Amino acid sequence: MLIYLKRNLLAVLCIAVVLTACKKSNSDEPTTPPNNNNKGIQLASDAKFGTVLTNKDGKTLYFFANDAAGVPTCTNGCETNWPLYYSADASTDLNLNKAEVGEVTRTDGRKQSTYRGYPLYYFSGDAAKGDIKGDGVGGIWFVAKPDYSLMLANAQLVGADTKTYTSTYVEGTGLTKYLTDAFGRTLYAFAPDKNGLNTYTKGTTQEGIWPVYTSEIQNVPSVMAKTDLGVITVASVNKKQLTYKGWPLYYFASDTKRGDNKGITVPGSAAPGSVWPYVSTTTSVAPAQ
Known part of the structure; x- marks a missing residue:
């Protein structure tokens, strides 16, 4: 009798294990995503913009034209739409030039990551991985790229x-x-x-x-x-x-x-901009030879 009960109990346990395994393999059940081993700034490919900079999870990063001197100028209310990006981790992306990655300390003491000296930001309007909705905003915000000529x-x-x-x-x-x-x-x-x-x-x-x-x-x-x-x-x-x-x-x-x-x-004897003007997107085409 005792042997019979043990065999029945063993059978019930086996059935329970099988059912549990089946339930876990059901595609309708939520699964835990694989661990993301990326660290620091990453490179991603976009159909429109080509190679762009992202954080370790693929969220797009941006440059601010007002920060050309390398000093963060997006402060206070500006940060609502353009939160700063910072990572103390060295990039694990083998295709990224690590020598061009740095950081700067803001006036309030917080650190911010930089690329080619430009402080890096997120755009609050980018809801999903791969979104690049902040490029061109105000004509002064641009998706961060490693290959700008200008x-x-x-x-x-x-x-x-x-x-x-x-x-x-x-x-x-x-x-x-x-x-x-x-x-x-x-x-x-x-x-x-x-x-x-x-x-x-x-x-x-x-x-x-x-x-x-x-x-x-x-x-x-x-x-x-x-x-x-x-x-x-x-x-x-x-x-x-x-x-x-x-x-x-x-x-x-x-x-x-x-x-x-x-x-x-320059030279000081001439009117400013008459000999060595700055160049802008509104500059006229150079005269023909």
Whole structure:
């Protein structure tokens, strides 16, 4: 009798195990997602924007044109729509250039991750992984990418004379939109140049004062057209130079840090912007040769 009861109990237990296993394998039951082993900034591929930066869970990150100097300027109410991104973890993405990842300490003491010196943000309107709804907002917010040839700054102009200027080169204050390289360094045009023709660089002396901007044609923020970019050869210094709307692009050597735009008042004997103007999306196409 005892043996019979033990056999029945064993049979009941076996049935229970089978039922439990079946229930767990039922596709209608919620399952625990696999662990995400990603850490830090990641690269993701988007059909429209190409390669973009995300957090470890695939949420899109953004650059702010007002932060061209590398200092976070989205504060207080701005953070409601654009929360800051920070991760102390090194990126596990093998395709990301780790040397271009950094961090900055905000005025309130919080840390914020950076890429190429640009503080990184989320957009509150991105509800799902892979959403990129914040690109182009206000013409100053752009999806963070690792391959911009040009970037857009929205900042105060301050000449070599330390005076502040508006976008029309009149003394005063106000933000101006202008082009920079991918690391926030201001780019200029030389007024006498022609479409696709550098008339300034005669040799290393000129190159030392107004270095040519060398870059491959990669990608641009969505407010620009990639077709406006070109590359010319500057034979006098054996370098390639990027052009925008036909204008050869230059740095000013005395702009010692990102965000500087002192070149607009050079030379001091000429009206600001008349010889070395900043370049913007509204700049006219360079005149034909």
